[in-house]
Amino acid sequence: MKAPRQSDVARLAGVSQSAVSRVVSGDVDRIPVETRERILAAVKELGYVPNAAARNLRNKRNRLLGVHTFEAVFPHAREDFYFEFLLGIEERAEQLGYDLVLFTSTGTSDGRRRIYRDGTNRLNLADGTVLLGAATDREELARLWHDGYLFVHIGRREVPGAEIPCIVPDYIDGTDRLVASLADRGHRYFAYLRQGIEQEAYFDRRAGYRAAVERLGLHDRSPGFRGEPGLSEEWLDELATGPETAVVAESISLAEELRTGLAARGRQVPEDLSVAVLEGSGERWDCLAIPRKEIGRIAIDALVARVEDPEAAPVSRLVACDLVAGETVAAPRAKE
Amino acid sequence: MKAPRQSDVARLAGVSQSAVSRVVSGDVDRIPVETRERILAAVKELGYVPNAAARNLRNKRNRLLGVHTFEAVFPHAREDFYFEFLLGIEERAEQLGYDLVLFTSTGTSDGRRRIYRDGTNRLNLADGTVLLGAATDREELARLWHDGYLFVHIGRREVPGAEIPCIVPDYIDGTDRLVASLADRGHRYFAYLRQGIEQEAYFDRRAGYRAAVERLGLHDRSPGFRGEPGLSEEWLDELATGPETAVVAESISLAEELRTGLAARGRQVPEDLSVAVLEGSGERWDCLAIPRKEIGRIAIDALVARVEDPEAAPVSRLVACDLVAGETVAAPRAKE
DNA sequence: TTGAAAGCGCTACCAA
């Protein structure tokens, strides 16, 4: 019942162990057909299967890619956060013939998952790892990078002193195009609703917004544009009566708050005010769609490229976002 | 940039490699604190992390559990088929400090995943593997079992000549209890709607149904009870007018067909006829709920028990199903 | 064409 080794196969076939190794690992060029068939027969008879651990040790390769999420995958998969990424990751890994390791072992009691635990990490089980998720501990990323691990991060993460390879939605360009499409429909007076989150992904949206406003000579006198988060009653009053005809919101919840506030003031979306959202939406908002599945695929490609060519330089990639038409944008209406 | 090994640490700390090994693998009893701290300092300075492949080769253990599904996980996760199982698997693996390998590499062009590919399999990457999914190739299971792999199968699978350890919902008992609960409410005349699927899980439901009918002295003259699948127009006519007051259906789709057919005959569920379903349901059917998450957890426990004690005998486990009350069962009404 | 042998990095046994 013990697993047979190459030496067992070799003995049975009456050849040397190295011959067996050559045959089973497909380096078959210089082995006569007849010998090969004897070996293959012995392999079959004994039910020989190569020992993965030994191969890994020898080859420094695994055909194993890691997926590290900073919290449990499946509870969130349902909420679609990880889900689409994983879809792309799994699909591409399957196409390329890699297996996937889910790093689940380092969960802490608070539900977060760390990379290092007791100064050690298991990422080297895999040939390379995709990191994804919110609120990464930047120290860990920096250390990982310094330790020379092969990884890519989904979502932009800037860490001083390290150059993290990231696959990121191009929020700058996406936001810029979204604003441009509003301008195309005739909007000139804009307002921006900002969240209280200070993170790379939001910096990008703000940069894209500002760029479009300046380039297209649009007007924005909103607190959000000047850096103030949230939506005040005063601004709702302003929006209800002021010159603004289009609002760009960082989140669906802000957009919803806006719609409610406007309704209370007798204003409708999109008849009185057009609203677009800078994140994906299952509902009918006009919005920016993050191509999550594609990002997952690209992350695997980026990783595999480096696994298979260790000389290859780490690269970050921007992935274009789609503009999704909904029912919350219309042409501007002149206010009385 | 090359990963440091124990020998590097040893040199820096001025001790032998075996001392380093002892310290980093926690076998620390007989090492003076002072030495240990020197070693730990060297570990930290070099950023040493143990090589998983080497450990694995040496220890024959990985703290890695495999998950093999017979098709892609994520597309189906959404439909809730794999999802709840995986939730339990992930949760328990995390608690026990194991990582998970998703075997994605053996996808074939038709979307199915095999275990063996070119006579080889990668399951030995993991200490043990949970197999789950529909339509397993029984040959592969038999071979796996013969080759002495450590695995458990979610869902019952009988293979001649092999004794597959399975974690299965207890359909026999669950169906029996469901029928008993109908009988408790006063139902005596039953009908059974059978699918055209011949699989262990359905055999069990049928066995449980038969057992309850016989034990409780109930009546059933339905074709389904006698072995005929589907739901004919004739039977709908019979059910609309006959003595039956309760119907047990193997699937939601059969139950829906029934409801539609009865409605066409002026009969309502549950006023005229109570209906219970032998699978889970997001809707309002009275049904049997498969405790998927718990099964996932138990599968991991069963696997880990054997990983950690190779002497332990493989066991199959039955997991009790819950009866879920819906809106499709009522007390029987005397037919006019 | 074939085989002997040197490691891959680690653990654990045994001797000092």
Next chain:
DNA sequence: TTGGTAGCGCTTTCAA
């Protein structure tokens, strides 16, 4: 308490 050393099963070089 410490360290030398023998492998774990495999790949690959080098020599026959």
